[in-house]
Amino acid sequence: MAREKANSQKKKMTGKKAEAPAVEQKAAPVKETASVKETVPVKETAPVKETASVKEAAPVKETASVKEAAPVKEAAPEEKKEEAAPAKEAAPAKKAPSARKKAAAGEKEKKAAPAKKKAAPAKKKAAPVEEKPVLVEEAAPAVEEQPAPVEEAPVVEEVIAVESNLPRRSIAFIGSECHPFVKTGGLGDVMYALPRELARLNCDVRVILPRYACIPQEYQDKMVYRGEFYMDLGKTGRNYYVGIMEYIWDGVVYDFIDNQEFFSVGNPYTNLVDDIPKYCFFSKAALAALNYMNWIPDIVHCHDWQAGLVPVYLRTLFKDSPVGRAKSVLTIHNLRFQGVYNIPTIQYWSGLPNEVFEMGALKQNWVDANMLKGGLAYADRITTVSGTYAWEIQTREYGEGLEEHLRYHSGKLRGIVNGIDYGMWNPETDSALAENYGLGNVLEHKMANKLALQRELGLEEDTGKFVIGLISRLTNQKGLDLVNAIIPQVLDGNTQVVVLGTGDKQYEDAFRYYEGAHKGTFSACIQYDEARAHRIYAGADALLVPSRFEPCGLTQLNAMHYGTLPIVRETGGLKDTVEPYNDFTGDGNGFTFDRYDAGLLLDAINRAKTLYFNNRYHWDEVVQRDMAKDVSWENSAKQYKQMYLELTQW
Numbered sequence: 001m002a003r004e005k006a007n008s009q010k011k012k013m014t015g016k017k018a019e020a021p022a023v024e025q026k027a028a029p030v031k032e033t034a035s036v037k038e039t040v041p042v043k044e045t046a047p048v049k050e051t052a053s054v055k056e057a058a059p060v061k062e063t064a065s066v067k068e069a070a071p072v073k074e075a076a077p078e079e080k081k082e083e084a085a086p087a088k089e090a091a092p093a094k095k096a097p098s099a100r101k102k103a104a105a106g107e108k109e110k111k112a113a114p115a116k117k118k119a120a121p122a123k124k125k126a127a128p129v130e131e132k133p134v135l136v137e138e139a140a141p142a143v144e145e146q147p148a149p150v151e152e153a154p155v156v157e158e159v160i161a162v163e164s165n166l167p168r169r170s171i172a173f174i175g176s177e178c179h180p181f182v183k184t185g186g187l188g189d190v191m192y193a194l195p196r197e198l199a200r201l202n203c204d205v206r207v208i209l210p211r212y213a214c215i216p217q218e219y220q221d222k223m224v225y226r227g228e229f230y231m232d233l234g235k236t237g238r239n240y241y242v243g244i245m246e247y248i249w250d251g252v253v254y255d256f257i258d259n260q261e262f263f264s265v266g267n268p269y270t271n272l273v274d275d276i277p278k279y280c281f282f283s284k285a286a287l288a289a290l291n292y293m294n295w296i297p298d299i300v301h302c303h304d305w306q307a308g309l310v311p312v313y314l315r316t317l318f319k320d321s322p323v324g325r326a327k328s329v330l331t332i333h334n335l336r337f338q339g340v341y342n343i344p345t346i347q348y349w350s351g352l353p354n355e356v357f358e359m360g361a362l363k364q365n366w367v368d369a370n371m372l373k374g375g376l377a378y379a380d381r382i383t384t385v386s387g388t389y390a391w392e393i394q395t396r397e398y399g400e401g402l403e404e405h406l407r408y409h410s411g412k413l414r415g416i417v418n419g420i421d422y423g424m425w426n427p428e429t430d431s432a433l434a435e436n437y438g439l440g441n442v443l444e445h446k447m448a449n450k451l452a453l454q455r456e457l458g459l460e461e462d463t464g465k466f467v468i469g470l471i472s473r474l475t476n477q478k479g480l481d482l483v484n485a486i487i488p489q490v491l492d493g494n495t496q497v498v499v500l501g502t503g504d505k506q507y508e509d510a511f512r513y514y515e516g517a518h519k520g521t522f523s524a525c526i527q528y529d530e531a532r533a534h535r536i537y538a539g540a541d542a543l544l545v546p547s548r549f550e551p552c553g554l555t556q557l558n559a560m561h562y563g564t565l566p567i568v569r570e571t572g573g574l575k576d577t578v579e580p581y582n583d584f585t586g587d588g589n590g591f592t593f594d595r596y597d598a599g600l601l602l603d604a605i606n607r608a609k610t611l612y613f614n615n616r617y618h619w620d621e622v623v624q625r626d627m628a629k630d631v632s633w634e635n636s637a638k639q640y641k642q643m644y645l646e647l648t649q650w
């Protein structure tokens with residue numbers, strides 16, 4: 001609020017770039033909240049709890065032999081739509097402001113007495129006037145039983161062959177997190193790594209992010225004021241401040257959308273009541289900022305539900321503005337989170353025309369609006385982060401209620417598997433490690449990292465032990481109830497387990513319990529710690545990823561690149577990136593199991609142990625094979641580039 005007042009005293013901005021002050025000028029003073037931390041706070045990673053319709057995956061089968069499991073409650077609460085949603089039928093204008101807790105006070109004042117509204121004079125808005133929306137397709141009837149075959153990724157050789165001639169394209173990435181500014185999971189990694197790789201492929205990339213207060217000060221200090229304007233939002237009757245702070249780094253431009261009212265809370269995600277207005281604002285402001293900067297991309301590439309409204313805005317309110325000529329791509333990183341609320345509230349905050357609240361677009365279950373669903377309907381292309389997940393999400397088991405919608409749009413859906421950034425993840429140069437190593441000397445130096453890890457975590461220092469790591473958000477998605485059920489059997493005297501993660505209390509408590517019960521052999525690091533994660537990838541022998549579902553998964557890729565063998569469930573990207581070890585041929589990258597079943601996970605761990613203890617020579621072969629495996633972004637970025645080119649053949 002203070003910021004808005006200060007800004008309103010500044011000279012009037014027209015919403016056009018001419019007024020942007022000299023580059024060195026610092027932004028309108030950022031309120032230095034005491035809570036600005038040095039590290040990105042990553043407590044709750046599961047952004048919101050929603051989708052009432054989420055299907056339960058197959059329940060964990062209790063193996064008869066499970067003894068002494070720590071008390072973990074039923075692992076489903078994250079799926080409940082628990083928010084105090086305003087009554088659906090009520091008039092939105094009354095509802096929405098009361099729904100939004102934090103900004104509420106100021107909001108209400110303005111709402112109650114609109115005449116008093118600060119003479120935030122009708123600044124020329126960056127957003128164009130509402131236009132007739134494009135027609136919304138009707139959802140297809142539920143006829144198909146099988147998912148439509150997912151378009152295969154283009155053959156890489158072809159792409160490589162034309163690499164040097166790839167024409168330039170400009171891409172605006174729009175998403176809610178990006179390493180190293182703010183990261184709660186793999187989305188942050190992708191938003192960092194993919195633009196950098198695309199820049200190498202002759203793309204001009206701009207990443208548009210919210211300017212959260214939790215972005216470390218070191219980066220806040222590097223941002224340069226790029227301009228500001230005011231924008232209306234939905235039916236709020238207000239003009240909102242949109243500041244643009246810019247940071248150019250390694251060929252990628254980062255533009256942070258500044259508005260203290262929406263982004264001053266510590267964590268990026270809080271609850272739907274706050275997050276729905278926040279990301280309506282962000283999606284609209286991102287497009288308005290592109291117009292304001294007069295930087296019109298060929299492609300607007302949006303990520304997850306937080307940017308789900310961008311394709312919808314692009315084809316409605318922004319249709320006849322300069323950015324309206326861009327094509328849009330929407331990438332699903334995690335279908336579980338969709339941004340669902342009652343229609344009046346989303347109408348109120350988004351200001352989108354009635355036509356988009358149809359069953360073919362945002363509307364679902366006849367009463368709710370689903371921001372991701374709308375984006376999927378309007379995007380020119382939909383991608384997700386592995387081929388298997390692209391197939392799975394068209395099934396009832398993994399579709400999170402959107403399977404029919406996705407089957408309907410399957411013609412524009414494809415899977416492109418994630419990679420990892422070899423600059424960020426490189427055991428040869430990683431400054432967090434006790435000893436650096438590469439493919440040539442992993443066998444000598446990995447042991448030193450194991451010992452250092454055991455020392456750091458207070459585990460028995462013995463290189464002969466088999467060390468299993470788990471680095472994860474502690475949520476229902478990640479298969480932690482399976483892990484919890486078998487820990488007593490895994491800890492056989494020759495095995496140690498290290499868990500690094502934060503999340504649902506029930507899992508945190510369970511792992512703390514095991515640490516207490518098995519001092520020296522079980523370590524529970526209930527924290528978010530990047531450097532420690534690197535040391536676990538390097539020091540462990542194997543890494544567990546037994547997920548219930550996993551769109552791609554990055555931890556198994558990091559692990560392989562550090563010579564640590566993954567033990568994974570065959571789902572989503574885990575299935576696509578980890579080939580099961582074959583006892584007869586010696587082929588493969590890790591150990592896998594298929595059904596979501598604690599006994600099968602235990603069996604996979606035992607197969608890994610058997611190879612490790614009985615046949616170290618072959619184990620070491622797999623270590624080296626995994627380190628040599630190409631898990632970089634190179635091939636996948638080429639597939640994205642190819643898709644951008646397909647979309648923009650002029």
Ligand code: ADP
Binds near residue numbers: 184189558
């Ligand atoms: P998701 O996005 O579903 O959380 P991914 O496997 O795609 O899963 O990405 C997780 C990313 O977050 C990896 O880079 C992993 O190393 C990192 N990570 C997860 N938990 C922690 C933690 N507690 N401390 C440090 N890094 C973590």
Ligand code: GLC
Binds near residue numbers: 187190385551552554
């Ligand atoms: C999501 C998924 C994860 C994926 C990541 C990056 O958070 O849960 O599987 O790797 O996004 O795409």
